[in-house]
Amino acid sequence: MILVTIALLLVLVPLVQGRELGWPTWTFVSMGLSLPFFALFVWNSKSRGTSALVPTRLFRSRGFAGGVAMIGVFFAAMSAFFLAYTLTLQVGLGFTPLKSGLTSLPFAIGTMITIIPGDALVKRFGRYVGTAGALVFGLALVGMLSTLDANTDFWNMVPWLLMAGLGMGAVIGPVFAMAGAKVRQEDAGAASGTLNAGDQLGGALGITLLGVLFFNNLTTKAGTTFDAHATDLTEAGVPSGAVPEMKNCYVEMVGLSDPSAIPPSCQITGPVNPGIGSVLTTVRAETFAHTFNTMAWYVVGAMGVVALLSFLLPRKMPADATQLALTPDRQPT
Template identity: 40%
Template sequence: MSVTTAPEATTTSDPPAFRWRWVALFVILIAEVMDLLDALVTTIAGPTIRADLGAPESTIQWLAAGYTLAMAVGLVTGGRLGDLYGRRRMFLIGTAGFVAASLLCALAQGETTLVTARVLQGLFGAVLLPQGFGLIKEMFPPRQVGSAFGFFGPIMGLSAVGGPILAGWLVDADLFGLGWRMIFLVNLPLGLLGLFGALRFLPESRSPGAPRLDLGGVGLISAAMFLLVFPIVQGRELGWPSWTFASMAVALALFGVFGWFEARRQRRGLDPLVVPTLFRKRAFTGGLVAGTAYFASMLGFSLTLSLYLQLGLHFSPLRTGLTTVPQAVGVIAGFGLSAVGGLAHKHGRAVLQGGIVVMALSVLGFVLTVHGTSTVTSWQLAPVLGLFGLGMGFAMAPFFDIILAGVSPEESGSASGALNAAQQFAGALGVATLGTLFFNRAAGGAGVTGAIETVLWAVAGLLALTFALTFLLPRVARSE
């Protein structure tokens, strides 16, 4: 789930009676569950999907990267679409599109159709998800908003634990002979329930004076992201032709052009996609780079861990999902412990740095566990994965609040949107980079065990970079 700051909303209709507010919240949570499950399931099912379709190895990367890359592009404008055209309307459009894309995934007969459908899932998810936060602030009085948002934590935790298990079980169970296709078909009843609930219980709302869409900025940042990720994923299979390096160079240039375009747009009195003054703030730029390194390491590690378990240790999808449970439980525990006595709020940067150190130590423990052996068991991996998850929980708890502490209140909306997009883009970049590193090492004679060791050292390097950049951040989050 993306962490975002919802804009203040002004209703165009009376809010529902009190008793229906919690029903409406349940409808919003359905959307969160669909997104969380679909962000996780292909990590477990990827090797099976690739084998069934006879697809190249890069397909496994695109199943994850296509979704997160599209989400990164869409989240920048998804919230503004709700402000302009109505949050309930965009919620309905996003849900309907997400369900349709899920059905297309389930019916896909080739990797191109499947990856395209995953991209559509990401785009419609980016339209859907931001609306829930604005609607919650619209429906609930201020004293109950915190309680309403409090439901997201347990939902995230249950999805993190249950998602991989559900994906593995559905693939192994081969219900109705559908195999991996069931991981997408489960969205149909959830989505239809969400559509019915939205039509019946969600109020319509929008923000007066909402900023206009910056389509030029969207086009530039989308092109830059795609031109960077695409050659990283495809370059290995194509033998790294010269155009792959040219594409990455053009991508870096387009990021610069995007910054110039946004500054020019602001000077002309138009609404920029990202407020340019943010990049003159050390805390924000440092946090953006740190976040990119951090989330790239997390998502890349998750994919390559699944590849190692299934291709190297020959675990079934279900056993793979069960093996990752300690990591998910560790994340929940880390979040919970960081909240005790307001620990994350009082000692934000120290808690963040401590979490990163714990993650790095667990990575070193992982290297020692797998080095020189091909017979590692789930129980042997449980301690290091649990420790990795615990560090994740501690690090993520104060992360966004600490970065946003360095921006002014009028910039917080733009900063939050940029951080959410960067989080998703980092996931795509991590899947592309670490996935390519894994396949390259595995095919180059190191084997799957050697490949995962190389990836683990790369993850350790990204965590070290993240730790160094955290010193640019404020010590604590801004007080309310």
């Protein structure tokens, strides 16, 4: 436990803090130092045999190893998706926290629809339930890409979020059942804990890694989107000579970790034409929408990986399969 905790801290802390601090040298040193600790953890697990925190013999089962990888990639992609989606709705499109939260209702309903009959679906169709779930989730995101823009409202997103929820329920139900199909009964506890740790670790890594990509893309999109509306700002009353300074202010503001903060370059004195604020609101909405759409393609690709990993699971559920549990705090509500 100590070894794996140190290894994860050495990776996650620099990934979370690195961008905000400007990627100092210690962040890369820390991530490099995580490798020997991970290696020590694996060596310790092998040397301890049956008393290991994670018995290495579990990974001799192709189905279990595939299930851990599948669940890690899936929750990494899903966690990153909701991070980008929530920031886009609230900071980019100006949704209130309540309205933004309510948009997840169709997703939860869709998950419930497929996760409740999960056992029956797995017994009938085996691993292909998870394959179909990952593909449905990916297709829902592709549909969302054609919908989410600066003028998106709640109802535009309902069908795609419902569809994504159906895909999630079809993935997480079968993967726990199928991954444990060939695990020995005495290893059921360790196997269940490892799978649950896999989704927690996947979620943490997804938010950190894809979160870095999201914010880096956000800064890039801020400049290009602003340039596309430079003429609108001039027509709204901004002197042409002041547009570059306003662009620097906007890009700097978008890059801040606190969206409510005002950088020194954005201090304005005197009256401001309301038309300028309207243009900047549009620029902000388009910046976040374009960044989300770019980010979503990474998630679509991850769903393709999940679909491929599902073929490592057993084709059908054996009658004497070991049933692993999904911890209550990870069940969609």
